[in-house]
Structure formats: C-alpha cells, structure tokens
Amino acid sequence: MADAGVAYPPGRVILRDVTLRDGLQMTRNWPTTAGKRALIAALHDAGLRHVEVGSFLPADRMPQFSDVRQVIDTLADRPGMHGVALALNERGAHDALATDVAEITVVISASEAHNRANARRSQAESLAALAQVAALRDSLRPGAIINAGIAMAFGCSIQGAVDQGAVLHLAERCLDAGADMVGLADTVGHAGPRQIASAARAMEGLCGARPWVLHLHDTRGLGLANAAAGLDHGCRVLDGALGGLGGCPFAPGAAGNIVLEDLAFLAAQMGIQTGIDLHALIAARGVLADALPDAPLQGALARAGLPLTEAIAAPSDLHTATN
Amino acid sequence: MADAGVAYPPGRVILRDVTLRDGLQMTRNWPTTAGKRALIAALHDAGLRHVEVGSFLPADRMPQFSDVRQVIDTLADRPGMHGVALALNERGAHDALATDVAEITVVISASEAHNRANARRSQAESLAALAQVAALRDSLRPGAIINAGIAMAFGCSIQGAVDQGAVLHLAERCLDAGADMVGLADTVGHAGPRQIASAARAMEGLCGARPWVLHLHDTRGLGLANAAAGLDHGCRVLDGALGGLGGCPFAPGAAGNIVLEDLAFLAAQMGIQTGIDLHALIAARGVLADALPDAPLQGALARAGLPLTEAIAAPSDLHTATN
Numbered sequence: 001m002a003d004a005g006v007a008y009p010p011g012r013v014i015l016r017d018v019t020l021r022d023g024l025q026m027t028r029n030w031p032t033t034a035g036k037r038a039l040i041a042a043l044h045d046a047g048l049r050h051v052e053v054g055s056f057l058p059a060d061r062m063p064q065f066s067d068v069r070q071v072i073d074t075l076a077d078r079p080g081m082h083g084v085a086l087a088l089n090e091r092g093a094h095d096a097l098a099t100d101v102a103e104i105t106v107v108i109s110a111s112e113a114h115n116r117a118n119a120r121r122s123q124a125e126s127l128a129a130l131a132q133v134a135a136l137r138d139s140l141r142p143g144a145i146i147n148a149g150i151a152m153a154f155g156c157s158i159q160g161a162v163d164q165g166a167v168l169h170l171a172e173r174c175l176d177a178g179a180d181m182v183g184l185a186d187t188v189g190h191a192g193p194r195q196i197a198s199a200a201r202a203m204e205g206l207c208g209a210r211p212w213v214l215h216l217h218d219t220r221g222l223g224l225a226n227a228a229a230g231l232d233h234g235c236r237v238l239d240g241a242l243g244g245l246g247g248c249p250f251a252p253g254a255a256g257n258i259v260l261e262d263l264a265f266l267a268a269q270m271g272i273q274t275g276i277d278l279h280a281l282i283a284a285r286g287v288l289a290d291a292l293p294d295a296p297l298q299g300a301l302a303r304a305g306l307p308l309t310e311a312i313a314a315p316s317d318l319h320t321a322t323n
Numbered sequence: 324m325a326d327a328g329v330a331y332p333p334g335r336v337i338l339r340d341v342t343l344r345d346g347l348q349m350t351r352n353w354p355t356t357a358g359k360r361a362l363i364a365a366l367h368d369a370g371l372r373h374v375e376v377g378s379f380l381p382a383d384r385m386p387q388f389s390d391v392r393q394v395i396d397t398l399a400d401r402p403g404m405h406g407v408a409l410a411l412n413e414r415g416a417h418d419a420l421a422t423d424v425a426e427i428t429v430v431i432s433a434s435e436a437h438n439r440a441n442a443r444r445s446q447a448e449s450l451a452a453l454a455q456v457a458a459l460r461d462s463l464r465p466g467a468i469i470n471a472g473i474a475m476a477f478g479c480s481i482q483g484a485v486d487q488g489a490v491l492h493l494a495e496r497c498l499d500a501g502a503d504m505v506g507l508a509d510t511v512g513h514a515g516p517r518q519i520a521s522a523a524r525a526m527e528g529l530c531g532a533r534p535w536v537l538h539l540h541d542t543r544g545l546g547l548a549n550a551a552a553g554l555d556h557g558c559r560v561l562d563g564a565l566g567g568l569g570g571c572p573f574a575p576g577a578a579g580n581i582v583l584e585d586l587a588f589l590a591a592q593m594g595i596q597t598g599i600d601l602h603a604l605i606a607a608r609g610v611l612a613d614a615l616p617d618a619p620l621q622g623a624l625a626r627a628g629l630p631l632t633e634a635i636a637a638p639s640d641l642h643t644a645t646n
Contacts, residue, residue, distance in 0.1 A: 160631035189623070190630040192592025193551040220630065221547055221585035221623030222592060228516040228548040255623050262544035269515025269545060300512070300544030300578050307513040307543065308483035 002137070002145045004181045007050070007082045007102060008211035013236045013272050014050055015264055016213070017043050019288060020071065021052035021086055022257055023245030030064035035291030037074045039242075042284035044078040047275040051075075052084045052239075053101065056092035072101045084147070088119060093133040094140075103145040104137075105183065106130050108174065110167045111156035114187075118151065123170070127177050134178025147213065148174035149183040154199070155190025164195070168202050175206075182212050183239075186226065189219025189255070193229035200233035215239040216258045217246070218298075223258035224266050231270055238263060242281075242288045243297025259299035261285060265306075278306055325460070325468045327504045330373070330405050330425060331534035336559045336595050337373055338587055339536070340366050342611060343394065344375035344409055345580055346568030353387035358614030360397045362565075365607035367401040370598040374398075375407045375562075376424065379415035395424045407470070411442060416456040417463075426468040427460075428506065429453050431497065433490045434479035441474065446493070450500050457501025470536065471497035472506040477522070478513025487518070491525050498529075505535050506562075509549065512542020512578070516552035523556035538562040539581045540569070541621075546581035547589050554593055561586060565604075565611045566620030582622035584608060588629075601629060 008014055020039065024030050031039065036053075043051055053075065054068030068085060075081045084103040087093040096104045108126040109115035115123045130148055137144050153167050171182045184199060196214070203212045214230040214237065216223045227238055240263040246256025264276045282302050289297060331337055343362065347353050354362065359376075366374055376398065377391030391408060398404045407426040410416040419427045431449040432438035438446045453471055460467050476490050494505045507522060519537070526535045537553045537560065539546045550561055563586040569579025587599045605625050612620060 155630055157631065188630070189627060192589065192594075193548075193555075194593045219623060219627045220588060221582060222551075222589055224544055225516075225548040225551040225589060228545075228551065232516075255627070259544060265543060266515065266545055266548060270517045271515075300541060304512060304542045304578070307478055307511070308480065 001134075001178065002143055002180045004145050004147075004211050005209065007145060008181075008237055010209055013231065013238075013267060013274055015048070015260065015267065015274050015276060016050035016052065016084070016237065016239045017048050017242065017260055018052040018215075018239045018257055019241040019245050019260070021054050021065075021084070022239070023241040024064045025055075025246060027064060029292060029294055031291035033067040033070050036067070036071050039284065039287050039291055040071070040074060040078060040081070042280075042287040044081055046280035046284050047277050048281075049080050049275070050082045050084065052086070052105075055086040055088070056095045057088060069099055072099045076100070086149075087133070090129055090132050090136065094136060097137060097140040097144055101144070103147055104133070105147045105149045106133055106179070107149045107151055108170070109151040109156075110162045110170055111152045111159045113158040114152045114156050117158060127173055130174060130179060131177040137178075145180045146178060147181045147183055148177075148179035149185055149213070149215065150174070151185045151187045153184040154186040154195055155188065157188045164199055164202065167199070168206060171203065171212075172206055181210055182207065183215050184212070185215040186217055189217045189222065191216070191226050192222060193225045196226045196229040197233045200230050200235045204234040211237045213237045213239060218244055218255035218258045221255070223255070224262060227258060227263055227266060228270065231267065231272060240264075242285045243295060243299050243302075245288070245295055245297070247296065255298060259301075261301045262299050265301045324457075324501065325466055325503045327468050327470075327534050328532065330468060331504075331560055333532055336554065336561075336590060336597055338371070338583065338590065338597050338599060339373035339375065339407070339560065339562045340371050340565065340583055341375040341538075341562045341580055342564040342568050342583070344377050344388075344407070345562070346564040347387045348378075348569060350387060352615060352617055354614035356390040356393050359390070359394050362607065362610050362614055363394070363397060363401060363404070365603075365610040367404055369603035369607050370600050371604075372403050372598070373405045373407065375409070375428075378409040378411070379418045380411060392422055395422045399423070409472075410456070413452055413455050413459065417459060420460060420463040420467055424467070426470055427456070428470045428472045429456055429502070430472045430474055431493070432474040432479075433485050433493060434475045434482045436481040437475045437479050440481060450496055453497060453502060454500040460501075468503045469501060470504045470506055471500075471502035472508055472536070472538065473497070474508045474510045476507040477509040477518055478511065480511045487522055487525065490522070491529060494526065495529055504533055505530065506538050507535065508538040509540055512540045512545065514539070514549050515545060516548045519549045519552040520556045523553050523558045527557040534560045536560045536562060541567055541578035541581045544578070546578070547585060550581060550586055550589060551593065554590065554595060563587075565608045566618060566622050566625075568611070568618055568620070570619065578621060582624075584624045585622050588624045
C-alpha cells in the first residue's frame with residue numbers, strides 16, 4: 001500500500017489536468033511527443049502539479065498513447081510534477097509499474113453492463129484484477145499509488161440510474177482490494193449537484209483522511225455545478241481538461257471533460273486556493289492549440305477573460321511553500 | 324403596490340424565459356412577430372408560464388422590440404401566461420402600463436459607474452424614477468407588478484468588485500420606492516456560487532415571502548453552478564434563455580444568458596419540480612432556430628439529449644393543479 005497523502009496533502013484542493021489522457025481518449029489527432037512535453041511545461045508553469053499523461057494500452061488500438069513512456073520521462077524535468085497513467089488490465093499495470101509514473105488509475109465500472117462492455121469482464125473479475133495489480137505494485141514498486149477509477153458512478157449510458165449505495169460499496173471493495181484511493185467518474189454527464197453533494201459526504205465517511213477523486217464530464221452542462229457541489233462538500237481532488245477536451249470526435253462541439261480553466265476559475269471564485277495562475281493556465285491552452293490545431297476547445301473563461309476582480313488573479317505561493 | 328405572490332406562488336420554483344427580451348438585447352437579427360408568437364406557444368406547450376416579451380424603448384434604437392405590444396397581445400391566447408417587459412425610464416413604463424403586460428422590469432445598476440453609463444443618470448435619480456414608475460402604476464394599473472432589476476449585482480465590468488451589503492441596501496431602497504419585487508443580475512458573469520449563496524440568504528432575509536429573481540449570465544462558465552447555489556439557498560425565480568441567447572453579436576459563441584433548457588435540466592436533477600417538460604423545451608429550441616436561423620444556440624442538453632433516467636423526463640402535473 002502506498003500513501004496517497006503525500007501527493008495529495010490533506011486540507012489542499014488539487015485540480016488535476018487530464019488533457020493528455022482522457023482528453024485524447026477518443027481523438028483521431030494527437031500532439032507529437034514534443035507537443036505533449038510543451039503542454040506539460042506550460043501546465044507546470046501555471047501551477048499544476050498533477051497531470052494524467054496517457055494510457056498503457058496496445059499501441060495499435062490507441063496510437064495516441066504510444067509515447068506514454070517518453071512523456072512520463074519528461075516529468076522528471078518538472079519539479080514536483082505528479083504523473084498519472086491509466087491501465088485497463090494487469091498487463092497495462094505491469095508496464096506502468098516498469099516506469100516512474102507516480103500513480104496508476106485502474107478503471108472499474110459502477111454498472112455491471114458497462115463494465116462488461118468496456119472491459120469485457122464482470123465487476124467481480126475487475127475487482128480481482130485490481131487486487132492483482134495492487135499485489136504487483138507491492139512487489140515491483142511499493143511507492144506507486146493505485147487509484148481505482150469508478151466509471152459511470154452517477155448514471156450509466158447502458159443501464160440508466162446507478163444506485164449510490166452500490167457505488168459506495170464498490171468503492172469500499174476497491175480499497176479492500178488494495179487501491180490507495182478511489183475516484184468517482186460521471187462518465188456520461190448524468191449527475192446533478194445534490195447527487196454529487198450526497199456522494200461526497202458519503203465518500204468522506206468512507207475515505208476519511210484519504211483523498212478521493214471527482215472526475216466530471218460536462219456532457220449535459222452541469223459539470224461545473226457538480227464541481228461546486230463537490231468542493232462544497234469536502235471533495236478536494238478534481239479532474240479537468242484544457243478546453244474541455246475529450247468530447248466525441250464524431251459530434252463536433254460535444255462536451256467532454258469539464259473545462260480545466262473554468263474549473264480553476266470556479267475554485268478561485270469560491271475562495272479556494274489551488275496554486276493555479278489563471279492567466280498562465282489560459283496561456284497553456286494556447287500551447288495545446290499549437291500542439292493540436294484542430295482541437296475543438298470549449299470554455300468560457302478563455303473567451304471572456306478574467307473579471308476585474310483583482311483577488312482572482314493574485315498569484316499563489318502555495319507551491320513555493322510545499323514543493 | 325401589486326401582489327407578486329399570485330404570479331409567483333410561495334414554495335414554487337419558477338423558471339422564466341427571457342429569450343425574446345434579453346436574448347435579443349444586442350442582436351442584429353430578430354424573429355418576426357409571427358415567429359415570436361410561435362416561440363411563446365412552444366414555451367407554453369413546454370410548461371413555461373413566465374416570459375419576457377420585449378422592451379419599451381424607442382423603436383429607432385431597438386427595432387427588435389418595436390412589436391412589443393403585439394407580442395403582449397398574443398399572451399392572452401395562452402392561459403396562465405405571465406408576461407414581463409422591460410422599461411428603462413418613466414416614458415417606457417408609461418407605455419408598458421398602457422398594455423396588459425403583467426410585470427414591468429425597471430433596471431437600476433448596483434454600480435454607480437455602470438448606472439451612469441447605461442441609464443445616463445445617477446443611482447439616486449434612478450431610484451427616484453422607480454418611485455415615479457410605482458406611483459404611475461398605482462394610478463394607471465394597480466395590478467401591474469413592478470420588478471426592480473439590479474444590474475451588475477455581483478461585479479461590474481467598469482468598477483470591478485461590487486459590495487454585497489451595498490447591493491442589499493439598494494434592493495431595500497427599491498422595495499421602499501415601491502417595487503413589488505427585486506431581481507439580482509450577474510450581468511457580466513462575475514459571480515461565484517458561494518457569493519450567490521450568501522446573497523440568496525441575505526435576500527431571503529430582506530424579501531421574506533416576496534419573490535426575488537436571480538438573473539444569471541454564463542459569461543465565464545459558472546452560470547449553472549451559480550443557479551444551483553441559488554436553488555440550494557432559497558431562490559425560487561430564475562431566468563434563462565433558450566440556447567443561452569443573448570451573447571454579444573460581435574463575439575460569436577460568447578455566452579449570454581444561462582441556457583434555459585440546461586437550467587431546467589439542472590432543476591430536474593436537483594429534484595425540483597418546475598412544471599417544465601424537457602423534451603418539449605428542446606422542441607421549443609427548434610422553434611427558435613426556425614424563427615431566427617442565424618441564432619448562435621449554445622447548450623449541452625439539446626446536444627447530448629436526456630440521460631436514461633426516467634424520473635427526469637416524467638411530465639409534471641403542476642400546471643393542471645394551479646392553472
């Protein structure tokens with residue numbers, strides 16, 4: 001078991017960038033390795049310290065992640081940068097553990113139907129695989145964090161409603177299986193803010209001092225309302241992608257992840273310190289646009305600019321204190 | 324003094340459509356009167372009962388509202404439909420009082436600088452004008468509701484931060500001047516959810532059983548997060564425009580009002596009955612697209628469709644009970 005509390009110190013709200021993994025999950029175009037490296041540098045300059053960098057999947061299925069090892073290697077040049085990579089199975093986790101990536105996300109679905117469609121096995125089999133990944137970690141690289149990412153945690157595009165009690169029970173079983181932390185993902189944008197608030201309170205009860213991740217998509221426009229509810233109810237690790245990257249390539253303009261820069265603005269407006277410089281984050285969006293010229297970037301803050309309230313734009317000294 | 328509690332019964336959350344007024348405020352194209360009539364019919368079919376129908380302004384300055392009287396006349400064909408028109412000054416209010424429009428919004432700005440730029444007079448002069456409008460109402464049509472809409476209530480594009488205590492004091496002075504209700508407008512999208520929550524609690528203290536309106540723009544992406552905070556803290560009258568109409572015509576894609584259909588979905592996801600049929604509301608969006616083919620319609624729900632959770636799509640019997 002690894003201690004996720006070092007990478008996610010208690011009492012700090014941490015926004016993670018998932019542009020280079022979830023943002024590219026369904027894309028047909030992706031940045032070069034140099035472009036990914038430039039983006040990571042820009043995110044670091046903006047104060048981000050937690051980035052998803054790719055997936056360990058067969059390169060013939062997901063060529064956008066074929067350079068995941070090189071991308072992980074570039075993180076060493078950026079002090080304090082915490083990399084996260086996704087693994088769908090034991091093989092992927094084994095490959096990830098052979099690198100220096102700090103955290104490995106293993107996906108399991110809250111919906112049995114989606115778990116079978118996505119991973120081609122049952123939830124019970126996915127839980128057994130998670131236990132094997134945790135055991136592998138214990139033997140190969142005990143410091144690596146295993147995060148169990150629970151997809152469809154607030155509703156499923158196949159089965160519809162998802163029972164919160166069942167999700168909590170699954171989260172508990174993931175921790176029992178050896179995960180160091182758990183994430184709840186609103187994969188297809190079914191959640192509403194009161195559902196998030198209720199889940200957040202329950203997760204706090206389950207996880208105690210351990211961090212847990214809220215991974216929201218903006219499919220139906222409620223992404224930031226849900227993020228605000230999470231922040232109001234104790235969630236302190238949230239994911240977002242620059243420009244909301246991660247929509248379906250077959251539906252231009254369809255919303256994917258919540259927009260990282262709008263999420264950072266939300267946190268600032270709520271008086272929550274994240275260590276992120278909003279101006280620099282908007283600049284990072286420009287780096288993404290250079291690296292991926294056809295990316296359909298969404299987001300309101302970059303379009304409208306910061307408001308005339310100086311408190312928002314104040315630089316933070318969080319990182320100088322902790323990194 | 325009119326009783327706003329009839330049009331806005333206590334204990335009910337009411338979403339108002341502002342497409343035909345605020346949605347057209349800065350447009351260079353607008354629907355024909357027949358198109359506006361078709362839109363009002365579609366909104367009524369979707370369960371909406373509160374609609375902004377236009378402004379009383381000189382037709383040479385705002386030709387999009389030159390048919391406001393005919394639009395008001397069409398409301399009589401739609402049982403239970405409550406029309407709202409905007410007036411910038413005593414002359415406009417006088418003209419509005421000569422029609423059957425149920426409610427007249429008189430605008431005053433929370434920022435002295437913006438009030439002078441927008442209305443070319445001081446806040447004190449605008450308050451005096453509001454008192455004159457209320458007196459005019461008392462003599463001409465005592466049943467007409469006067470709503471004092473406070474622009475820039477959460478931040479101003481000219482002066483920056485706006486003090487909440489000053490806004491509350493201004494709201495109180497508006498009620499003292501004869502307004503039946505007050506609205507707080509985040510005109511340029513400066514607010515965050517905790518600011519809204521705090522203002523909502525204070526407004527409840529000030530207004531008691533009287534309704535007050537939360538009028539949000541989505542300029543920086545926080546519109547629905549702010550709406551959720553309002554709903555969580557006692558606000559029960561919220562404005563939105565189909566497709567978020569109302570952005571700047573010179574900035575394609577710039578967000579205007581919060582998207583009405585996404586707002587209605589938010590309320591449904593929060594377990595709040597509004598009497599709105601989401602499928603029919605999405606159909607109304609199509610009527611708007613027919614009436615205004617070049618309108619840059621935003622919004623996630625119409626693009627993504629309703630989730631597979633049957634509770635959301637259930638028709639409501641609120642209107643059969645109350646209208």
